[in-house]
Ligand code: NAD
């Protein structure tokens with residue numbers, strides 16, 4: 308069997324970082340199946356467009372004929388499934404696409420993967436992997452002194468986004484349990500780094516701080532997230548793909564809990580330093596706005612299983628990762644201009660309307 312990996316959603320934030328890392332380090336060939344929603348951007352992958360080991364296919368994971376054709380034509384040894392609607396605020400304003408892609412789309416992909424896998428000869432059949440990329444949000448919200456989420460924490464999704472990811476996790480689990488599909492699921496905490504669409508906290512704050520615009524902090528700004536540099540997440544996924552045990556789930560996190568307000572203040576200070584002081588320190592742009600409905604208070608991941616069993620550890624510190632990220636957004640004006648055009652402006656105008 309050829310060393311080919313089918314990646315879904317590879318034009319998005321984490322998927323494109325994963326593809327660049329994999330092509331840079333390994334010898335695998337990659338098929339990137341992406342619908343190119345507002346969050347997908349081929350500019351992220353322009354350095355590998357001519358790479359013979361890389362093929363881009365524009366399409367929907369829910370298009371079963373297309374997915375079937377890809378399996379038959381390219382005979383992948385694994386699927387790494389990133390494709391999703393990923394923004395919590397959008398899921399609150401309009402959950403339909405979240406059901407369509409995250410639940411129906413994952414189901415379609417699982418069905419086609421199962422049909423393909425069932426016909427594989429050994430040892431390809433046992434070696435096949437369906438790696439489902441999921442989130443810590445499926446576990447719900449923690450109180451200030453609760454222990455971090457572990458792989459055995461009960462699911463308690465609170466937003467339509469989290470509910471759709473939880474549903475997809477359950478389907479993956481069921482396909483392993485019922486049909487024996489060699490599946491693994493990763494549940495990761497908040498990522499940050501280059502190529503993240505600036506609807507999410509960190510890039511939104513960097514660009515607004517650069518432009519002297521208000522920095523909208525939801526509620527009291529005391530919500531806590533566990534932040535992980537995107538390249539560390541990609542390395543964790545590669546470790547699970549290489550050595551993860553079929554049927555297992557692995558929690559991934561940075562062991563790096565931060566309050567939103569602290570992150571926004573730090574971003575202001577870094578932008579002041581890198582872009583030069585504006586008339587007033589950028590911290591003065593911080594504006595507390597109406598809270599996100601159902602806003603989860605705290606996430607924290609216990610990543611001891613992947614550390615112990617697969618030897619993965621995050622490399623980047625939050626201080627250095629955040630500085631790199633701020634610099635990247637300030638230095639990549641073309642990328643920023645590309646993604647902050649019409650549809651982006653409409654989202655910002657609607658979502659942050661007073
Ligand atoms: P993203 O929104 O940046 O990218 C999603 C990609 O999926 C885009 O390229 C989009 O075009 C593509 N896509 C959407 N619907 C599709 C469809 N129907 N068919 C094919 N492609 C489709 O998302 P991200 O932040 O890179 O997240 C990737 C995955 O990781 C998601 O499954 C998400 O739930 C999970 N995750 C994200 C984070 C995070 O902090 N961003 C943390 C943990 C887990």
Ligand code: DAU
Nearest residue numbers: 393394395442443444496497506507508523524525530567
């Ligand atoms: O935890 C993993 C999840 O992290 C992923 O599964 C999701 O795909 C990803 O979007 C992210 O979800 P969050 O809701 O945690 O990320 P977001 O960047 O949207 O928000 C981070 C925190 O910042 C959250 O507490 C809400 C707050 N926030 C966000 C925005 C966009 C603000 O205060 N103001 C804002 O304008």
